[in-house]
Amino acid sequence: MEWPWITGDYxxxxxxxxxxxxxxxxxxxxxxxxxxxxxxxxxxxxxAQALAYFMERRPASP
Structure with missing residues (x-):
C-alpha cells in the first residue's frame, strides 16, 4: 500500500x-x-542514508 502525500508538519x-x-x-x-x-x-x-547503510552491510558475493 502506498501512503498519500498530505499537507502537514515534519x-x-x-x-x-x-x-x-x-x-x-x-x-x-x-x-x-x-x-x-x-x-x-x-x-x-x-x-539515501538507508541505501548506504544497506550497501555497507550486504553479504559478500560467493
Whole structure:
C-alpha cells in the first residue's frame, strides 16, 4: 500500500510545517503514539542514508 502525500508538519530534519509530507510510521513513547512524517527532500535524504547503510552491510558475493 502506498501512503498519500498530505499537507502537514515534519517534526525532524528541516522542521518545516504546512508542507507536503508522507507518513513513515508511528512514534511510540510511554504508551502514546504520534505520526512520523517526512517532506520530500528529507525523505530523499533518509532513503539515501538507508541505501548506504544497506550497501555497507550486504553479504559478500560467493
Amino acid at each position: 517534526w525532524l530534519g528541516c522542521g518545516r510545517t504546512g508542507v507536503l509530507v508522507i507518513w513513515l510510521g508511528p512514534v511510540e513513547w510511554d504508551e502514546q503514539h504520534a505520526p512520523f512524517c517526512a517532506c520530500e527532500p528529507c525523505l530523499d535524504r533518509l532513503k
